[in-house]
Amino acid sequence: MLSERRAAILRLIVSDYVESAQPVGSENIVRRHQLEVSSATIRNEMARLEEEGFILQPHTSAGRVPSDRGYRYFVEYLMPDEDLALQEKRRILHQFYQATSEFHEWLGLAASVLARSVRNIALVTEPSEPGARVKHVQIVFLTETSALLVAVLQDVKVRERVMTLTEPVDQETLTQVASRLNDALRGADAPALVHAAHRLEGLEGQVTETLLRIVEEEDAGQHVHAHMEGVRELLAQPEFHPSEKMLSLMDVLDERRLPQALPIRELPEHGVAVVIGREHSQERMREFSLVLARYGAADGPGGCVAILGPTRMQYGRAIATVRYLSEIVTGLMERLYAS
Template sequence: MLAEMTERRRQLLKLLIQEYVATSAPVASEHLVRRHGLNVSSATIRNELASLEDLGLLTHLHTSAGRIPTDAGYRFFVENLMEQPVLPAHEERIIRHQFYQMQTTLDQWIHLAGSVMARRVQNVSVVLPPRTTQARLRNVHLISIHDLLMLVVMVLHDGMVRQQTMALETPHSQDELNRVAAATNEQVQDATVSQLRDRIEQLEPQVDGLVRPVLELACTTMRQYEEALNSEVRADGLLEMFNQPEFAQTERVKQMLALVQTGNVLTPLIPRVASSDGVQVIIGAEHQNPEMRDMSMVLARYGVDDEIVGVLGVVGPTRMPYARAIATVQAIAAVMSDLVGELHGEPRVERDGSDA
């Protein structure tokens, strides 16, 4: 195919895809000539578009209608014709400033990541929180609510925080709870659920009586967290995507809502993306899920090496602004990796903020 893609055909395919992404309307040869001041006749352009259709890169819905890209056309565009997908330096600085002015909580960063991607690409964003293969408990804090009730705050190794209230049989002051927390944390040391259970069984009789129930509560909470991680895909930007003309039909909206809300839009792709470097672009029929055959996804992993990995990206119609989507996902994945790394003691990566 590459040999048949002359410079003129490359230019026409690029212009047609850019026009179609911007307007959602099939593009006619006359429009390309008039809009871009091409120094050839409409008949010549029409013949070239027919050749691109023969190559499987374009199609048309009606005999007299203009043409639209196929999945193969979008793929050729992404791999061969698209401008370098990099955000301008000033836009990247704005994004980083948004994250670093927030409190250092992973939940807030995840929410902001989804919001920024959805607004900038005008499609749905998806974020899978970073996770290890097994949940590990970093430390526990105990906070007195009143004499017979305390709040157990569990900080996990991946930065997530879980809270549960626990009733007390006898009154405890905050100082007493601090001592219990210290004794509990001596048993924690980034332990997994199975390791915590072993340590509970090995507790010495003289250890404070509250340590055991706190550790048991932590085990239960961590197990629930591990189960929830398999489907805990955060989504934002549904309104932006449903404003697209591809979702004019109610049934298509319902179908997409179900895919996003159940996590099925992302879950099958998590292993592939989590084990790959760079941005992954899945277009139309490249999806294994038949319900996603008219959708595209731009995804990337983020986190700390292979230890703590999350996945984020955008999903929308195949008529997607791919360069902007890829650049945005790259930028958000980079800043989220830095932030997750800092949570786990990694030095901040210095990035060039110049416009060069």
């Protein structure tokens, strides 16, 4: 434990440094906080604090900076037990009342509020539970030899998977299978599914095994998705030496509507479109170039493959790669929608 005075000094160093991002010196500390002692005394104490590893000096003749250990001590013993002002709480809560009622979007909102509130990166993960269980199953006809398995898990999570079938079936059969499995597998977790998979045969067995794989992946936390916000806030902090151009890129990326900003509709049927710098309709994109291509069948569903970079770009290579990947994805999709 630190003596009371040393602790007080450490507290001041931490809070000043957090605020200014500048190493804090003994002289400054007395001046800013009107301490009753002289800077020499502070210096003596600081020397001790440094010996014990709570603070460190970037170089001689610089002020002190808290070490990890210093921060830890601060968090553990020195930090005022802060709580948000009532007003701020109300402001935050308010935003949740206005939003949609989709839980998923609430999480995104939480991340966004958090990031803006503390000017750092905020992460909010989707909920998950160790022992995933099947709540409901549905199988949808796609083609004669493929079907979409939709599984609702106990914690209101929906997982889907395309299955390739060994023999042709119709929706009627699929619905019946789903109905039987719903009775048999309600509330089943991984071990129960293993058991059931041994017992069941044919289509039912195949579906059960797919369910098992879904549940196992869930248990392994493989698909835990996190909403991330505030990268721009963080990179704007002085320790990252932010450059003008970098921040303007971050602005473009933080824009939630980036995918919508892609001029997909204007794409030629085949081939690659290039938008360079000031040709962009959006102000923010004026420093960047975009190389993009559509994928998917001409009259069917489709999306786009794109590259975003500075106007200084290897256009030839970019175009060739975008084109090739859009072809690959188109191929994959044809296989999925089958024929």
